[in-house]
Amino acid sequence: MKNSSDKPRGLLLVVSGPSGAGKGTICGLLRKELPELCYSVSVTTREPREGEVDGREYFFKTVAQVKDMIFRGELLEYAQVYGNYYGTPKPYVMNLLNEGKDVLLEIDIQGALQVKKVFPDGVFVFVMPPSLEELRARLYKRGKDTEEVIEKRLKAAAGELKSSSGYDYVVVNDIAEEATQRVLTLLEAERYRAKRNGYLIDKILGQNA
C-alpha cells in the first residue's frame, strides 16, 4: 500500500490537451467550483497577452531566467512550444501536495507527459475537442494566433490526439460546463481509488487492534 499515513497526500490534477481544446476555460470553471483547489502558475517566456497579469496567468520571465531555473532543477517540467519556454515551478507544487492540498496544473501535452513520469499518481486528463473542424473554428474564433500558427497547431493536434492514450482520462469538450462537470466527477471518483485509501484500512484496523 502506497499511502499508509493517516492523512492522504494532496491530489495532483493535470489538465492538458491540444491548443484550442478548451483546457483554459475548463480550468477557470474548475477553480470557481473548487475554490480550495490550488492553482500552479507556470513560468513562460512568451509575451503577455492583453489582460494577462504577471503572477496570475503566468510568471513572465526572460529566456535567461528560465534557463537558470532549469539549470537549478527548479522546474517540474518545461517545454518549448512555438519558440517559447513554458515550465512549472517544482518546489511550490511539491509543498502543497505534501501539505495534503490538491493542485491543478494546466499544461500542454509535452509537459503533462513529463510530469506523469515524476508523478504517476497524478490524475491526468486530456481535454479532447469534439472534432478537428470544431478545433479549427475555435482557434480562429479565439483570434489569438495568426493563420500560420493556427494551421501549425491543427497539424500538431492530429498527432497529439493519439497521445491521449498516455493519460488517465479523456474528456470531450463539447460544452465547457458539461466537460467541467465530467472533470469534477472523475476527481471525486479518484478519491475512492484504492491506492489513495491505504490510510483508511490502517485506521479501521487500528481502531480494533
Next chain:
Amino acid sequence: MKNSSDKPRGLLLVVSGPSGAGKGTICGLLRKELPELCYSVSVTTREPREGEVDGREYFFKTVAQVKDMIFRGELLEYAQVYGNYYGTPKPYVMNLLNEGKDVLLEIDIQGALQVKKVFPDGVFVFVMPPSLEELRARLYKRGKDTEEVIEKRLKAAAGELKSSSGYDYVVVNDIAEEATQRVLTLLEAERYRAKRNGYLIDKILGQNA
C-alpha cells in the same frame, strides 16, 4: 490503444467486500438507479434463504452440478465459502460484454480477485464497512448467521480489508444510499478513462482522413 473498435465493449463492474459490508444492498440500489445494468446471477450450493428465488438471487445447484460446471470451464470464478460453492457463469457474462452491455457482479473477495486476473479492465469496487464494530453489529442485526459464523466472518474480515489494495476503488458504506452514489460516480468516471476511449480518437481522426 486497447479499444480501437468503433464501439466500446461493455463495462464489467465488480462489487465485492466482506460479508455484512453491505454489497447486496448497494447492488440492489444500483440496479434501481441503472435498470439497463445486466446482473450476473451466480450459482451456489448453499441452501436458499427465506424469500430467495432460484434464478433471481442465485441458481441453486447441487455440489455435483457445480463440480461439473467447473470441469467444463463454465465458471468465470468460483470459491468455497464456509463450506459452500459459489460461482459465476462465464458464457453469460462474456456475451453481454461483447454486445457492449454493462454487467454487474456481486461476489466475495476470493472470486473478485480471480475475475481481476481474467478481466483486468473490469472496475473492481471494495465495499468497506466504516468500522469492525459496525460490521459486527450489522451481521448480528441481519440475523442470517449463527454467532459462530458471525465470529468466523469477523475474523476473516480483518484480513480481507487488507486485500482491498488489489481493487480499483474502496467505497466506505456508512449510509447505503450515499455509498451507492459513490459507485455511480466512479462508474461515470470510468467511462472517461483513456483506455476505454481509443475508439473516440479513431472516430475524430477518421472524420478528417
